[in-house]
Amino acid sequence: xxxxxxxxxxxxxxxxxxxxxxxxxxxxxxxxxxxxxxxxxxxxxxxxxxxxxxxxxxxxxxxxxxxxxxxxxxxxxxxxxxxxxxxxxxxxxxxxxxxxxxxxxxxxxxxxxxxxxxxxxxxxxxxxxxxxxxxxxxxxxxxxxxxxxxxxxxxxxxxxxxxxxxxxxxxxxxxxxxxxxxxxxxxxxxxxxxxxxxxxxxxxxxxxxxxxxxxxxxxxxxxxxxxxxxxxxxxxxxxxxxxxxxxxxxxxxxxxxxxxxxxxxxxxxxxxxxxxxxxxxxxxxxxxxxxxxxxxxxxxxxxxxxxxxxxxxxxxxxxxxxxxxxxxxxxxxxxxxxxxxxxxxxxxxxxxxxxxxxxxxxxxxxxxxxxxxxxxxx
Amino acid sequence: xxxxxxxxxxxxxxxxxxxxxxxxxxxxxxxxxxxxxxxxxxxxxxxxxxxxxxxxxxxxxxxxxxxxxxxxxxxxxxxxxxxxxxxxxxxxxxxxxxxxxxxxxxxxxxxxxxxxxxxxxxxxxxxxxxxxxxxxxxxxxxxxxxxxxxxxxxxxxxxxxxxxxxxxxxxxxxxxxxxxxxxxxxxxxxxxxxxxxxxxxxxxxxxxxxxxxxxxxxxxxxxxxxxxxxxxxxxxxxxxxxxxxxxxxxxxxxxxxxxxxxxxxxxxxxxxxxxxxxxxxxxxxxxxxxxxxxxxxxxxxxxxxxxxxxxxxxxxxxxxxxxxxxxxxxxxxxxxxxxxxxxxxxxxxxxx
Numbered sequence: 138x139x140x141x142x143x144x145x146x147x148x149x150x151x152x153x154x155x156x157x158x159x160x161x162x163x164x165x166x167x168x169x170x171x172x173x174x175x176x177x178x179x180x181x182x183x184x185x186x187x188x189x190x191x192x193x194x195x196x197x198x199x200x201x202x203x204x205x206x207x208x209x210x211x212x213x214x215x216x217x218x219x220x221x222x223x224x225x226x227x228x229x230x231x232x233x234x235x236x237x238x239x240x241x242x243x244x245x246x247x248x249x250x251x252x253x254x255x256x257x258x259x260x261x262x263x264x265x266x267x268x269x270x271x272x273x274x275x276x277x278x279x280x281x282x283x284x285x286x287x288x289x290x291x292x293x294x295x296x297x298x299x300x301x302x303x304x305x306x307x308x309x310x311x312x313x314x315x316x317x318x319x320x321x322x323x324x325x326x327x328x329x330x331x332x333x334x335x336x337x338x339x340x341x342x343x344x345x346x347x348x349x350x351x352x353x354x355x356x357x358x359x360x361x362x363x364x365x366x367x368x369x370x371x372x373x374x375x376x377x378x379x380x381x382x383x384x385x386x387x388x389x390x391x392x393x394x395x396x397x398x399x400x401x402x403x404x405x406x407x408x409x410x411x412x413x414x415x416x417x418x419x420x421x422x423x424x425x426x427x428x429x430x431x432x433x434x435x436x437x438x439x440x441x442x443x444x445x446x447x448x449x450x451x452x453x454x455x456x457x458x459x460x461x462x463x464x465x466x467x468x469x470x471x472x473x474x475x476x477x478x479x480x481x482x483x484x485x486x487x488x489x490x491x492x493x494x495x496x497x498x499x500x501x502x503x504x505x506x507x508x509x510x511x512x513x514x515x
Numbered sequence: 516x517x518x519x520x521x522x523x524x525x526x527x528x529x530x531x532x533x534x535x536x537x538x539x540x541x542x543x544x545x546x547x548x549x550x551x552x553x554x555x556x557x558x559x560x561x562x563x564x565x566x567x568x569x570x571x572x573x574x575x576x577x578x579x580x581x582x583x584x585x586x587x588x589x590x591x592x593x594x595x596x597x598x599x600x601x602x603x604x605x606x607x608x609x610x611x612x613x614x615x616x617x618x619x620x621x622x623x624x625x626x627x628x629x630x631x632x633x634x635x636x637x638x639x640x641x642x643x644x645x646x647x648x649x650x651x652x653x654x655x656x657x658x659x660x661x662x663x664x665x666x667x668x669x670x671x672x673x674x675x676x677x678x679x680x681x682x683x684x685x686x687x688x689x690x691x692x693x694x695x696x697x698x699x700x701x702x703x704x705x706x707x708x709x710x711x712x713x714x715x716x717x718x719x720x721x722x723x724x725x726x727x728x729x730x731x732x733x734x735x736x737x738x739x740x741x742x743x744x745x746x747x748x749x750x751x752x753x754x755x756x757x758x759x760x761x762x763x764x765x766x767x768x769x770x771x772x773x774x775x776x777x778x779x780x781x782x783x784x785x786x787x788x789x790x791x792x793x794x795x796x797x798x799x800x801x802x803x804x805x806x807x808x809x810x811x812x813x814x815x816x817x818x819x820x821x822x823x824x825x826x827x828x829x830x831x832x833x834x835x836x837x838x839x840x841x842x843x844x845x846x847x848x849x850x851x852x853x854x855x856x857x858x859x860x861x862x863x864x865x866x867x
Contacts, residue, residue: 138782138789141785141789146849147849147850150849151850186853188847188849189847189849189851189852189853193850193851260717260718264717366849482859483859493792501856502856503854
């Protein structure tokens with residue numbers, strides 16, 4: 138398949154791997170203290186496990202799976218709010234498929250659907266708007282989640298609803314924004330990262346400039362990376378090369394999609410529809426200042442938070458799940474006490490086990506060739 | 516009259532008519548429906564007035580064992596590129612019988628119709644059933660029709676049960692799987708799943724992919740006639756190849772090592788999977804089987820299958836191994852191995 142197979146060429150992967158190994162040798166890294174690169178985006182996490190990329194890299198390089206799986210970081214309270222909306226009479230609640238299995242404090246959206254709520258999976262927020270137009274006697278609510286990647290399409294949908302005066306449509310906005318999140322990780326005292334693989338799809342929207350503070354103020358290199366296995370390996374090579382050259386820059390490996398300035402139309406829609414929240418609660422990470430957005434007052438009639446009375450309960454993460462430590466790279470997924478035992482993709486306890494882009498679920502699905510079944514509680 | 520001619524005639528005759536609760540009441544309306552429509556397509560000729568049961572003569576198959584299976588069909592939409600629920604209702608049950616090595620003979624047909632169903636829809640479905648039954652050389656010998664109130668079922672559900680006969684010396688079962696055996700499939704994977712996804716129309720997705728729905732009894736019997744010793748065999752339906760192979764690995768305490776580069780998957784199917792974040796290994800099929808055959812017979816089996824209309828793109832896709840007990844592992848094109856696990860729930864598309 139064109140434009141895909143070229144980026145999955147195993148031969149070339151071996152060659153890049155060899156070059157990376159040579160560079161690492163030049164650096165003279167202590168194996169006990171390997172280089173730690175964080176892939177911010179869940180899409181990268183998925184590719185890393187799916188293609189077994191760790192097998193291509195020397196022991197001196199370690200991936201730390203960052204917070205960039207928007208489904209995984211949804212707090213339980215938000216799912217409870219979704220269910221509270223869905224349980225109201227006359228509501229059609231619409232969501233992306235991924236969010237269906239995320240556990241709330243009592244149940245998931247999938248369970249609420251089975252109990253009789255009208256919850257529908259859509260592939261685009263515009264489908265939800267179409268549904269609203271077809272069902273004028275129902276309230277159609279779209280559950281907006283994700284980073285800057287999905288933000289523009291939801292923003293455009295709100296603009297479209299306003300333009301067409303579709304007043305039985307509203308957005309439950311739980312979008313999150315990447316830069317404050319990365320900054321919070323950099324400010325965390327446990328942090329000892331050596332570089333970042335930048336989230337390619339988010340960067341397609343915001344461009345590469347917003348990352349420059351990472352190199353300038355925190356002296357960490359960042360390479361914006363594509364999602365195919367060769368993209369990721371090349372990006373790792375570029376990070377190590379910066380370390381060898383004693384450079385610290387923001388570089389762009391994903392030039393075929395990411396312009397330096399981002400996508401102007403998308404950014405305008407984002408600026409028109411959203412404003413920053415004071416803080417936003419993340420599952421596993423706690424509250425991060427300015428990391429979420431809400432709908433601007435001028436679109437308030439499309440804001441589900443204002444349209445519906447929501448419980449807005451803060452639900453603590455389950456004590457035993459060590460999601461926070463996995464996300465910050467303190468432990469690896471299989472080192473969590475619950476991994477593969479009580480926490481599996483069938484019955485996720487921690488958020489990282491929910492979506493296939495979550496580090497734990499990806500590890501569970503693809504990364505277990507060497508782990509005996511007995512150790513997985515099977 | 517051919518099936519197509521009967522269909523045309525009935526479509527004209529019943530043009531705009533719909534099914535009502537009276538058609539399930541056991542009275543005249545029901546009798547008319549059965550006589551004029553259902554029996555026009557299904558049933559055995561010249562068996563006299565209908566009784567409450569079919570009596571089957573198996574005297575041509577002395578010493579055979581009888582195999583039996585049942586399946587219900589609730590697919591939506593009822594028609595999709597390349598096939599429809601009527602074809603599925605026959606081939607699905609025929610295939611479940613066939614992969615034991617049995618010769619499928621007789622099927623039942625239970626119809627649950629929603630009040631208000633257009634006659635046209637029912638006629639199309641019955642014609643498809645007749646077509647597949649003819650193709651698979653089986654007879655529908657008994658049936659039942661119920662009509663439920665509007666909203667109590669989604670247009671039309673079908674249950675078919677089937678029986679077949681199995682020669683005494685045939686033993687195709689999971690515990691026969693041996694290390695070294697080859698994993699063979701009879702053609703491209705995932706066509707049915709993609710055809711259904713596209714036909715549902717929720718994705719604004721246009722493809723030229725058709726469902727692979729086909730009966731497999733003839734293909735299996737051809738292999739047996741050539742004395743190919745088959746260790747295990749399944750039809751690959753919901754859950755895809757990954758699910759069947761996981762059941763093989765767990766049931767035989769061996770491992771399955773797949774070779775990604777050998778998997779026959781159309782580019783168009785791969786493309787849809789890339790866009791939606793699906794894995795073709797879990798996509799549904801309706802005319803595919805996976806068979807486990809000792810290494811020394813594998814090449815011959817592939818050759819026989821490839822020459823058959825129902826197996827043109829047959830190939831070896833992997834091997835049974837001693838390592839990875841109870842698991843399916845895939846050697847990827849890219850290098851490295853990954854676990855191919857059982858699916859958890861439905862495959863849900865990723866958001867970004």
